[in-house]
Amino acid sequence: MAAVTTTFPSHARAVIVGGGIVGCSVAWHLARAGWKDVVLLERKRLTSGSTWHAAGLVGQLRTNANVTQLLKHSVELYERLEAETGQASGWKRNGGLRLACNADRLIEIRRQATTARSFGLEMHLLSAAEAKDLWPLMDASDLVGAAFLPTDGQANPSDITQALAKGARQQGARIVEDCAVTGFRIENGRIAGVLTDQGEIACEAVALCAGLWSKALGRLAGVRVPLQPVQHQYMITEPIDGVRPDLPTLRDPDRLIYFKEEVGGLVMGGYEPDPKPWADDGIPEGFHFTLLDPDWDHFEQLMCQALARVPALESAGVKQLINGPESFTADGNFILGEAPEVRGFYVGCGFNAFGIASAGGAGRALAEWIAAGEPPMDLWPVDIRRFGLPHGDDGWVQARTLELYGKHYTIAWPAEEHDSGRPLRRSPLYQRLKEAGAVFGEKLGWERANWFARPGRDEPGDVYGFGRPSWFEAVGEEHRACRERVALFDASSFAKFLLVGQRAEAALSWICAGDVARPPGRVVYTQMLNANGGIECDLTVTRLAADAYYIVTGTGFATHDFAWILRHLPERADARLLDVTSAFAVLPVMGPLARDLLARVTPDDVSNAGFPFGAWREIHIAGAPVRALRVTYVGELGYELHVPVEFALAVYEALLAAGQALGLAHAGYRAIESLRLEKGYRAWGADIGPDYTPLEAGLGFAVKLGTSQPFLGREALERQRTTGLNKRLVCFTVDDPEVVLLGRETIYWNGAPVGWLSSGGYGYTVGRAIGYGYLRHGAGVDQDWRGSGGYELEVATARVAATLHLEPLYDPSAGRVRR
Ligand SMILES: Cc1cc2nc3c(=O)[nH]c(=O)nc-3n(C[C@H](O)[C@H](O)[C@H](O)COP(=O)(O)OP(=O)(O)OC[C@H]3O[C@@H](n4cnc5c(N)ncnc54)[C@H](O)[C@@H]3O)c2cc1C
Numbered sequence: 001m002a003a004v005t006t007t008f009p010s011h012a013r014a015v016i017v018g019g020g021i022v023g024c025s026v027a028w029h030l031a032r033a034g035w036k037d038v039v040l041l042e043r044k045r046l047t048s049g050s051t052w053h054a055a056g057l058v059g060q061l062r063t064n065a066n067v068t069q070l071l072k073h074s075v076e077l078y079e080r081l082e083a084e085t086g087q088a089s090g091w092k093r094n095g096g097l098r099l100a101c102n103a104d105r106l107i108e109i110r111r112q113a114t115t116a117r118s119f120g121l122e123m124h125l126l127s128a129a130e131a132k133d134l135w136p137l138m139d140a141s142d143l144v145g146a147a148f149l150p151t152d153g154q155a156n157p158s159d160i161t162q163a164l165a166k167g168a169r170q171q172g173a174r175i176v177e178d179c180a181v182t183g184f185r186i187e188n189g190r191i192a193g194v195l196t197d198q199g200e201i202a203c204e205a206v207a208l209c210a211g212l213w214s215k216a217l218g219r220l221a222g223v224r225v226p227l228q229p230v231q232h233q234y235m236i237t238e239p240i241d242g243v244r245p246d247l248p249t250l251r252d253p254d255r256l257i258y259f260k261e262e263v264g265g266l267v268m269g270g271y272e273p274d275p276k277p278w279a280d281d282g283i284p285e286g287f288h289f290t291l292l293d294p295d296w297d298h299f300e301q302l303m304c305q306a307l308a309r310v311p312a313l314e315s316a317g318v319k320q321l322i323n324g325p326e327s328f329t330a331d332g333n334f335i336l337g338e339a340p341e342v343r344g345f346y347v348g349c350g351f352n353a354f355g356i357a358s359a360g361g362a363g364r365a366l367a368e369w370i371a372a373g374e375p376p377m378d379l380w381p382v383d384i385r386r387f388g389l390p391h392g393d394d395g396w397v398q399a400r401t402l403e404l405y406g407k408h409y410t411i412a413w414p415a416e417e418h419d420s421g422r423p424l425r426r427s428p429l430y431q432r433l434k435e436a437g438a439v440f441g442e443k444l445g446w447e448r449a450n451w452f453a454r455p456g457r458d459e460p461g462d463v464y465g466f467g468r469p470s471w472f473e474a475v476g477e478e479h480r481a482c483r484e485r486v487a488l489f490d491a492s493s494f495a496k497f498l499l500v501g502q503r504a505e506a507a508l509s510w511i512c513a514g515d516v517a518r519p520p521g522r523v524v525y526t527q528m529l530n531a532n533g534g535i536e537c538d539l540t541v542t543r544l545a546a547d548a549y550y551i552v553t554g555t556g557f558a559t560h561d562f563a564w565i566l567r568h569l570p571e572r573a574d575a576r577l578l579d580v581t582s583a584f585a586v587l588p589v590m591g592p593l594a595r596d597l598l599a600r601v602t603p604d605d606v607s608n609a610g611f612p613f614g615a616w617r618e619i620h621i622a623g624a625p626v627r628a629l630r631v632t633y634v635g636e637l638g639y640e641l642h643v644p645v646e647f648a649l650a651v652y653e654a655l656l657a658a659g660q661a662l663g664l665a666h667a668g669y670r671a672i673e674s675l676r677l678e679k680g681y682r683a684w685g686a687d688i689g690p691d692y693t694p695l696e697a698g699l700g701f702a703v704k705l706g707t708s709q710p711f712l713g714r715e716a717l718e719r720q721r722t723t724g725l726n727k728r729l730v731c732f733t734v735d736d737p738e739v740v741l742l743g744r745e746t747i748y749w750n751g752a753p754v755g756w757l758s759s760g761g762y763g764y765t766v767g768r769a770i771g772y773g774y775l776r777h778g779a780g781v782d783q784d785w786r787g788s789g790g791y792e793l794e795v796a797t798a799r800v801a802a803t804l805h806l807e808p809l810y811d812p813s814a815g816r817v818r819r
Contacts, residue, residue, distance in 0.1 A: 008198045009174065013037040014205040014370055015194045017181045017217065019046040021054075021157055021356060022348050023209035024164035024175075025363025026370075031171035033371055038173040039203075041196060043180040046165055047158045048288035049211040050355065053324040054157040055234050055267050057249045057260050058357040059096050061116050061123065061149065063412075063744070064381045065756070066691075067333075068119045070361025077360035078155050085170065087163035090156025094248050094261070096149040097126075097134055101142050101254040107466045108411050109147045110796035115744040116149070117794065118756030124148045125797060135250055137242050137310050154249055154260050157356045164363075181210075184221040184345070191221070191344040205370045207346045212283055212327050214335075214349035223339040225384075226391035227327040227350040228401035229278040231292055233299050234269025236262060238317035253409035255305035265319065266310070270302040271408035277398055278325045294321035328352050330391065330400035332408070336366055337375060337384040340563035346370055347384050353408075374530060378691040385560035389425070390445030396421040413464035414742050415450075415670070423447045427492035428585050428648035436666050439471070443555045446493035449668040451475050466796075467740060471670060472762075479674050479764040481665035482634055486591035488655060489667055491640070492648070494586050495558035497551040497565065501575035504547055508575075511568045513694060513711055515704040516541045516549070523616050523629050525702055527694050528564060529713025533720060534690035535697065537561045538682065540631055542616050550627070552586075552640075554684060568712060584627070585648035589655060590638030592816070593662045598628070598639060600658035606639075613818045622654035623647070632817055634672060635679030635810055677770045678763040680731060680808035686743065687729060687758045687772050695720055696774065697729045727755070728781040731809065732793060732802040733768040739800050741771040741793070748799065749775065749789035757793070766809050771802070 013035055016023045019042030027040045042048075058078070060071040078091040100106040109125070116123035124147065131146035132138065165175055176198075184206065185193035193202045208225070210217050218225035247261040257270035276298065299321060307313050327350045329335060335350040348366045351358055368376040380386065390396045399420035407418075417440075423430070424445040434440075438449035439460050451471045453460035463470035481487045499508060508516050514526030520543045528537040539553035539561065553561045558581060566577050589597055598606045604619040606628075611617050616629045624647030632638040643651045656664065680698075682688045688697045695703075695717060705717060734741065741760030746753050757773040771793060775781050783806070791802045811817070 008176070009039050009201055010199070011037075011202045012039040013203065014039075014207060015201050015203045016040040016207045016209055017194070018042065018049065018208070018210035018213070019165070019175065019177065020049045020051040020209065020211050021047070021161045021164070021359040022211075022351065022363055023207070024161050024168060025359045026207050026209055026348060026366050027168035027173045027175065028164040028171070029364045029367030030370065031168045031173040033367060035371065036172040038168075039201060040168070040173060040175045041179045041181055041194070042175065042177045044288040045177050046175070047161045049213070050324060050326050051157050051161050052289060053291060053322055054356050055260060055269055056090070056154045056157050056356055057096075057258060058155055059149070059152050059249070059251070059354070060357065061112060061119070061121055063115065065119045066377050066379055067381055068121060069377075070365055071357055072121065072361070073364055074357055074360030075151060075153065078160060081160065081163045081167070085163045085167040087166045088159050089163045090159045091153060092155070092245070093151060093153040094246050096152030097131060097248045097250045098147045098149075099131065099143055099250070099252045099254065100145045100147075102144060104411055104466060105254055106145045107796055109145065111742070111744075113147055113797050114746055114794050117753065118744055118746045122150050124150070134248055137240070137312055138250070139309060139311055148248070152249060155356060160356070160359075181217060186221060186342055189343055191342055205344045205346060207348060207366060207370060209348045211349055212279070212325055214327070214347065216282065218339070218347065221342055221345055223341045223345055223347065224387065224392055225335060225347055225349065226387055226397045227329050227335065228398050229283070229325045230328045230401065230405055231276045231278050231295070231323055232269065232326045232353055233295065233321060233323045234267055235299070235303070235321050236267050236319040237265040237313065238319055239264030240266060240312050240316050242312065251409070252305075252309055255309055256409045257302055257306050257309065259310070265316070266313070268302075268306045268313070270305070271405060272298065272301055273406040275402050275405040277402060292323040292325060294323050296321065326351070326353050328401045328405050330397050330404060332404045333382045334358060334362060335384050336362055336379060336382045337369060340385050340559055343567075375690070378534070378689040380685055380689060383560070385563055386556070388444035388558050390421065396424065396445070414466065415462070415469065416464055417441045417450075417462060421445070425493070427490055428645050429490050429492070429652050432649070432652065433490060433666065438666070438668065441669060443493060444558065446555055448493055448555070449490055449666070451478065451668040451670045452666045475668075475670045475674065476764045478665060478667035478671035481663065482591045482636060482667055482671060482675060483765055484592070485663040485665065486589055486593040486597050486659060487665050487667035487671070488659065489588040489590065489672065490586070491588050492585040493555040494581070495553045495555060495561065495579070496581045496584055496642070497562060498578045498580050499549040499551060499565070499575055500547055500578070501573070502547055503574040504549055507569045507573040508541065508549055509709060510570055510711055511565060512541060513703045513713060514541070515707060515709065516543070517709070518543050520545050521615055521617070523614055523631055525631065527699060527702060528568070529693070529711070529716070530690055531713060531716060533693035533695075533713040533716030535684065535688045535692055535694060536564050536690055538684040538688055540629065542629060552629075557684065583645065584642045585645050587641040587643060587648070587652060587655065588638060589641065590632055590634050590636045592637055594636070594638045597655065597659050597662055597664060601654045608819065622650040624651050626651060633681055634675035635681070636816055637819055673761050674764055677759065677761045677772070678766055678808070678810035682729070683759060692727070692729070692774070693717060693720055696725055696727050724780050724782065726778055726780055727774045727776045728786065729758070729772060729774050730786065731805040732757075732771045732773070732791060733766065733805065733809065734771070734793060734800055734802050735768060736800055739769050739795055741769045741795065743771075745771060746794035747773050747775065748792040748794065749777075763809060770809065
């Protein structure tokens with residue numbers, strides 16, 4: 001029934017925009033958390049967007065532990081929803097089967113099975129014959145193996161949504177259908193109200209869960225929601241002999257297709273390599289409970305694959321070919337969280353055809369985010385702050401999204417790069433590095449040299465695989481050049497901010513866990529913590545002047561870190577934050593001969609006494625004023641040269657010319673990864689993040705607990721110091737040269753699983769595979785406990801012996817860095 005305008009609410013604590021499965025899940029979770037004053041607005045009827053026509057497969061395993069937890073929560077919720085609300089949900093825990101038709105795919109599913117074990121999800125490897133027993137209708141002759149997740153299942157998306165809506169109403173939330181949101185009122189950068197075709201609702205928080213419509217609605221608030229509608233098709237057959245209700249869902253990635261049982265027939269869909277975008281000119285008016293025209297020509301490629309897998313389809317009657325639009329994103333992950341542009345404006349959309357599987361957990365996480373004003377756990381892979389400048393361009397987003405859609409079922413190779421929308425952001429050195437053999441990767445639109453092909457020895461391009469990669473030897477040479485001589489990197493993509501103002505020191509001292517109240521001339525490596533002591537940012541802070549700091553952080557964290565700093569500056573602080581990323585190229589020169597190199601190109605004092613570790617100086621190279629920071633991420637004597645962009649080429653040429661006599665080599669990001677693993681430097685987003693404190697991460701040395709200065713997160717760290725740790729980041733090596741560590745491998749302590757690797761790679765100096773990961777143990781992880789274990793790692797379901805290291809593998813006293 002349509003809402004009655006006279007009772008239209010004028011105020012709500014939270015307004016949810018969109019009555020699909022995600023919006024209803026947010027309403028349910030907010031209401032259950034005691035938020036009574038919640039209004040959900042749906043422009044037409046509940047489910048009328050993408051939800052009503054979803055196929056309803058519910059898988060859980062993702063490559064990130066916390067995102068997998070969200071999907072596990074969906075399953076737990078769907079299992080009890082009917083009992084709690086009295087509304088049928090169509091949930092069926094029939095398990096999920098995944099097929100492998102070649103050796104690489106088998107390795108991939110073995111690695112996935114280990115990931116599942118790390119994340120506490122059951123996943124069993126099966127032989128082809130066992131898979132056929134579970135799914136007798138299929139032709140299994142080309143299978144080399146399979147995997148089965150017994151807790152996966154399928155659901156009826158509309159029924160689940162109605163059950164969530166009913167439960168939300170029972171708990172006091174209000175749902176208004178036939179009410180379209182037309183805009184937002186924003187005051188002082190904060191949401192103040194939602195405008196609708198029935199009037200305004202003043203509110204403290206908004207959750208934009210409007211599916212395909214979210215991009216356009218976000219724009220009305222100045223919020224960037226980079227999603228792309230894409231056509232997605234599946235076929236429904238008439239009943240087929242032998243299709244039982246308990247048939248597991250089936251994913252056949254080598255054939256790009258999936259199946260599920262539906263009323264005795266099959267649903268079959270897939271991910272074609274040449275997807276079709278939709279609604280380039282905007283979503284048509286009146287698009288609700290609407291499908292697109294079936295496109296049999298386009299579907300034929302999937303149909304051919306399906307016929308080969310399930311020959312019974314040949315004679316099956318086809319009920320319908322569903323063609324529905326769905327929002328996809330440029331990295332295949334959904335979009336969650338508070339928008340960096342507007343306080344109190346939360347987003348939950350872009351579900352990449354796993355919105356039914358995600359909604360239970362994503363709705364809960366967003367509700368908790370709204371209630372607390374911060375995420376309930378580290379959700380970086382889906383966090384809206386992961387986007388950057390390229391995501392503001394519709395053309396770029398479309399190109400990358402279509403590429404990722406086409407790769408939905410292709411093997412996810414280690415270190416895989418994507419091709420679309422490139423090159424976009426290029427450092428001034430780009431062309432020169434290319435001529436020097438650079439093989440580029442891409443991050444937030446930036447072209448970054450991953451490695452350098454050696455003339456006559458390497459093809460300049462990545463050849464992917466699960467074993468030793470094609471670039472292995474070349475990266476080894478770059479690594480050794482840095483350890484033994486001097487290497488030149490291009491880190492121009494680093495995000496760089498200026499914080500200026502009379503109160504800059506006081507403001508930054510509150511946000512930073514490290515002591516940044518240092519005199520001009522100093523560089524401080526520091527973390528910024530949340531109230532729980534979790535690491536939100538990991539960066540360097542350079543004191544330029546009494547009232548000016550220069551902050552440098554990783555390429556991918558530009559939006560996140562900027563937003564974090566801005567939002568945590570004390571109120572009325574006289575301190576302004578500016579993004580100066582585009583103003584400076586960054587040329588790190590690293591290695592034992594780095595000082596010799598600089599001495600050849602600058603008249604300024606670069607001696608250890610005159611320019612010690614942890615300092616910065618303005619030096620002059622080839623006529624350029626260069627901000628040189630004596631810091632390192634590779635564990636060698638080195639300098640980060642921050643150069644105004646127009647001087648970058650001149651500085652580069654001078655370094656190259658002077659470096660010839662010293663054996664200067666170009667080096668790229670893959671060498672950096674190997675070097676930093678050996679030295680034990682942490683990577684945010686992998687080894688450290690909001691779920692881990694500096695004490696757990698072994699970064700206590702960078703925290704000013706020894707001073708009396710207050711800082712955000714201090715109390716949590718003090719508590720933790722008293723109670724002790726129950727997780728701790730440690731390092732492992734594996735002697736077996738055949739073992740490749742990539743991250744997510746399970747850690748065993750005396751035979752019991754106690755964690756998983758957050759990073760993995762190869763150390764060329766130590767000559768072994770290296771992995772970092774947290775040991776987790778409720779009763780504590782003190783040195784005695786850690787030392788009492790025999791350790792193994794599970795790699796692609798096989799256990800291998802591992803050695804625990806409590807000190808950095810390379811130069812533990814840091815003598816090389818400080819000399
Ligand atoms: C063919 C197909 C098959 C799929 N199969 C699966 C599957 O097997 N498993 C799976 O997990 N996922 C699947 N999906 C994905 C799934 O359907 C979506 O991810 C999910 O439904 C998204 O839910 P939502 O709530 O975000 O969006 P929607 O369901 O689109 O809801 C958004 C709502 O916002 C409303 N709205 C828009 N503008 C306004 C406004 N101005 N004011 C008020 N309300 C507004 C809309 O009317 C709509 O009801 C499939 C999708 C498609 C297209």
